[in-house]
Amino acid sequence: MKKEYSGFDQIYTRLPEISRYQLKIFFFASFSIIFSGCVQNASVLLNAKPQNYRCRPSNPAFSSLSFKEIEKVTPSNPCRAYSAPNSSENLPQKCEICTSGFVFSPENPFTQTAVTEFNWLCEENS
DSSP: OOOOOTHHHHHHHHHOOOHHHHHHHHHHHHHHHHHHHHHHHHHHHTTOSSSSEEEESSGGGTOOHHHHHHHHHHHHSTEEEEOOOSSOOEEEEEEEOSSOOEEEEESSOOOOOHHTTTTOOOOGOO
16 A cells, blocks of 8 residues: 655655755855855945044144044034134134044944045035
8 A cells, every 4th residue: 555645745755855956056046145145244344334433633733632632622523623713813613514534433343444434424524
């Protein structure tokens, strides 16, 4: 008496094993998936925006300051810098759009990304 199978069991009686051809197709298909996953992960890491940054002061006297010291002499908005006074009068300093680049905190997890390389930090600078 022959046993009757139904569903997937019936398919497996006709195709009982995996052939080399099927393994080749499987591995070639998986190979492309691995590369697409690498591209997706790279895009996340390359586009990381630093958490702490400030506009580099345009005054050369501030070029040797550390990041913590620059935080104290720049406005709270990291995309702005104080404009250099035009006269010796004690007028309130005005904020202007950052044109001299950025200084990044040494505590940021990434030192160089596409965002920092091309100054894509502030919408008003792009």
